[in-house]
Amino acid sequence: MTEDNGYAKTAPTRAEVDAFAGATVLEFGTDWCGYCQGAQRHIAASLAQAPQLRHMKIEDGPGRPLGRSFRVKLWPTLIFLRDGVEVARVVRPIDARAVDEGVTALAAAPGGSPSINR
Template sequence: MATVEITAQNFKETIEKEGITILDFWAEWCGPCQRFGPIFERASEQNPGVTFGKVDTEANQELAAALRIQSIPTIMFFRDGVLLERVSGLIGEGEIKDLVTKAEALDMDAVRTQIAEAQAQAQQQ
């Protein structure tokens, strides 16, 4: 599956859909981003059931700021609307595969329960 362009307009609907979504936050001028691009593209071809999206941080500065993107490339892994992992810097295809496998193995009901408990505890403090 080819990567899709993610903007502020389609970000929420993209990450909230069922399944795994991996987003690459990048910029044209970024050398490491240019080296990571082909790795990300190959990973998207090897994982047809996963949504791979690219967010141009220059064209989507408000979205990048809202997500506190401070260095690029930054990769964010979502499943069913829940942010599972955030990695800054270059990673290889093997690392992407490992993170996809880890995300697939999660019991998302248990993850949501843990999130709700953490939020309730934070509100009590």
């Protein structure tokens, strides 16, 4: 399920994220970030091919503990999780293919779903 709206101001805790079941994409960034705005069409194009993925857009910045726990340094950063464990990361995607690689890594991870194979 892809969210097309802006980045959420509130985030789950790291413990909640670690307990997620299935495939999840965490997207860290901000609504005012030019890189984030420029990447949205690429992210949307790739994730539209896997609508069953949980996609969470989370505002990041100083004092935001979830982004710090994943050592996010640049925006947007997409963290691809399978059952709460990171299996891939894409930083500042310049095309949909970069995001596709993260989705493919989710499918290849143990417990991966054939429904998200590319």
